[in-house]
């Protein structure tokens with residue numbers, strides 16, 4: 001008995017295309033991102049990997065990628081659950097800033113510490129910033145726990161309770177689960193699933209719009225480490241492009 005888990009990072013957003021740090025800013029997909037959602041649905045359909053339930057973040061780029069992909073796979077009707085715990089890493093005061101300009105201003109070491117270190121968050125974002133989420137109704141329940149910045153370690157701490165309480169029970173009920181989320185929230189999950197070290201996770205990049213399928217054994221260990229991308233060549237090229245953002 002194995003469980004099937006599909007991870008899908010949202011398609012390209014308007015801010016991905018402009019090379020801006022996005023985090024919790026709720027930017028839309030662009031045309032390329034919508035096409036990536038369609039392609040993801042075709043890949044799922046053609047591979048016969050048909051989700052029974054979908055979990056998404058509260059951000060429209062993940063919500064709309066999931067809807068587009070599921071529409072293409074004729075699975076538009078399945079139950080949906082959403083949680084802020086699947087949101088992108090809050091990028092703190094970097095939200096809205098250009099990645100190349102940030103690299104040029106602060107240098108490679110600081111840029112990579114903020115972007116890929118395990119436990120160094122960017123400076124916090126002020127609540128009066130135009131890129132703040134303070135006061136938004138979708139986060140009202142968080143109260144003072146609303147993040148103002150996060151490192152990957154923080155994302156793991158807020159992601160894992162949702163994994164355990166909401167996603168694992170669906171898997172154990174025999175359902176094929178689609179998780180539509182973000183580069184860094186999915187890096188948090190992949191780190192957990194594959195047992196990747198705090199150092200090595202810096203080298204892992206998740207491409208936009210590429211379904212990544214994990215078969216998990218009964219103790220929720222991947223039968224194949226790293227899972228399998230349904231279009232491995234395109235995924236490898238797109239992951240390399242993510243790694244090179246800012247350059």
Ligand SMILES: O=C(O)[C@H](O)COP(=O)(O)O
Pocket residue numbers: 020021022023024088091115182183184242245
């Ligand atoms: O929030 C963002 O800017 C992206 O979704 C992820 O960015 P990163 O690959 O620079 O961490």
